[in-house]
Amino acid sequence: MSVSGLALHDAVAAASTGDVWLFRGRSLADRAIQTLTNSPVNHVGMVVAIDDLPPLLWHAELGRSLPDVWTGEHQRGVQLHRLGEAVTTWNERYDQRAWVRQLEGTIERDHEDRLMEIIQRLDGRAFPTGLGLVRGWVTGRFRRSTSLQEVYCAELVATTYQHMGLLPSTRPASWYDPGRFWSGDRLDLVAPFALGGEIAVT
Secondary structure (H helix, E strand, O other): OOOOEEOHHHHHHOOOOOOEEEEEOOOHHHHHHHHHHOOOOOEEEEEEOOOOOOOEEEEEEOOOOOEOOOOOOEOOEEEEEEHHHHHHHHHHOOOOEEEEEOEEOOOOHHHHHHHHHHHHHHOOOEOOOHHHHHHHHHHHHOOOOOOOOEOOHHHHHHHHHHHHOOOOOOOOHHHOOHHHHOOOOOOOOOOOOEEOOOEEEO
16 A cells, blocks of 8 residues: 555554554654664554454553553553554654554454453553663563563564564564564564555654
């Protein structure tokens, strides 16, 4: 699909399970993440769009601005939010630009079952401290897994993709940072799955 940009309403309407949403901000913390990981983005989340549910964003963050759809609580760390509300919050409150990369390939019931397993297991897990975030990222560089007691955004998406069978398990989930999901960093998914190019969301 070749699209230069989409309005948020249209992007949400077109959302499918497995689509990746990427965010870039300008705060000191955002710039630090971008610099540390040599990445154009500082946050990544994944769409969950199952049956008649509205499209949701599965991600890990420090804030607790929105109620978690799974628990009904305002919580930090791993969260499941309504996609439109989450993107609006990240744009208006956190001053973040957004892009979406659509997943190519058919998600079957088995993929959805595995997705629900990982949501049940990880929802509410804490987001790492600054030191813990750096430690986890460095651990991933040496291809060692972390305990997943604390989970950062890219690690969550990678863990979910791996559990669903979309991403090979040759590298630990902690190896991934937000920039690995940007098209400039080639991300080889399990065939026949692939991610399309970035579409700016306005």
